[in-house]
Amino acid sequence: MSLSSQPLRHRTQARHGELPLSVGLGLKSEHFRDVLETKPDIGFFEVHAENYMVAGGPFHHYLGLIREHYPLSLHGVGLSIGTQGALDGEHLGRLAGLIERYQPQAFSEHLAWSSHGPVFLNDLLPLAYDVPTLHRVCDHIDQVQNTLKRPMLLENPATYLEFRQSSMDEAMFIREVVHRTGCGLLLDLNNAYVCSVNHQRHPLAYIDALPLWAVGEIHLAGFAEDTDSLGERLLIDDHGAPVDAAVWALYREVLKRxxxxxxxxxxxxxxxxxxxxxxxxxxxxxxxxxxQAGP
Incomplete structure (x- = not known):
């Protein structure tokens, strides 16, 4: 199998999607009333799909009201795109129903796996980047996009180990997935920085190897810091801190690109x-x- 770097056919759709070219926030339940009472100047809100996979309740009540005023991005954390088995059809069906209900401007999921057979591990686990995994991930993304009748954005992962049997690097793997499936890229710059520190590579070199023309959304977040068993710096993608200065610097460089x-x-x-x-x-x-103002 030859790996291709040819551009995606639906370049404009994958690159821009339908989200406004502005800044959004993850919508948290503790902020529902703040948003409705103040109508802040936010470009869009993003919610985790799995928090809304019930028929009713207060989350749906408030999201319905907020959706009247703001574009919406739906972010999945439980599809387990990289699983060795079949995708959970019931989960995918609930996701399709949620998208039909709220008509979000974008849907995204992670390049990771979370399930093995009937066991759900409640984590986003890394993949081996080889040809069998490539086939499997592409088949799963095709299934998702055909079911949802829309392109999805695939998020680059935060990882803490890499597989020895990988036959390609992560950026090459993502390029090939985007080319083969027509999905777009959700570029998480915090993940890119976390992985680059953990695996001792240069973050901009990694980013430049990605299909940047396919980026439909960027994520910025904070991380926690620890040390590994060898005393080396170890970053944890915990989304529990302000955006780090290093991630802001990457953001400026990515916007230039x-x-x-x-x-x-x-x-x-x-x-x-x-x-x-x-x-x-x-x-x-x-x-x-x-x-946007230009030079």
């Missing part, structure tokens, strides 16, 4: 008051505004 792209500030742990996240969103928006 890609132009303006819809951008999300993620915070899933130690969630601060809404005003704190809004300030980070404004910081990202200022960088986007400079890029």
């Amino acid at each position: 890609c132009g303006p792209v819809a951008t999300l500030i993620e915070r899933d742990n130690r969630v601060p008051p809404f005003a704190v996240l809004h300030a980070e969103a404004r910081q990202a928006q200022a960088l986007l505004n400079v890029m």
Whole structure:
């Protein structure tokens, strides 16, 4: 099998999607009322699909109200795109129903696996980057896109180990998946930085090897820091801190390469008051505004 770097056929759709070229926030339940009462100047909100896979309840009540005022990005964490077995058909069906209900501007999932047979591991686990995995991931993405009747965005992962049997690097693997399936790329810059530190590679070299023309959304987030068993620096993608200065620097470089792209500030742990996240969103928006204004 030859690996190709030819561009995606549906270049514009994959590159831009339908999200506004502005900055969004992950929508948290503790901020529902803040959003509805103040109508902040946020480009869009993103929610985790699995939090809404029930028929009713307060989450749906508030999301329905907020959806009337803001574009929506739906972010999956449980499809297990890289699983060795079949995708969970019931889960995919619930996802299709959720997309039909809210008509989000974008849907994204992770390049990872979370399930083995009937066991769900509640984590985003790494893959071996080889030809059998490539076939499997592409087949699963084709199934998802055919079921949802729309292209998805595939997120580059945060990893803490790599497989010795990998026959290609991560960027090459992602390029080939994008080419073969027509999916877009969700470029998580925090993940890119975390992996680059953990695996001792240069973050911009990794980013430059990705299919940047296929980026439909960017994620910015914070990380935790530890040391591994050898005393080396170890970063943990915990979404529990402000965006790090190193990630902001990567964001500036990526905007130079890609132009303006819809951008999300993620915070899933130690969630601060809404005003704190809004300030980070404004910081990202200022960088986007400079890029949109041009030289």
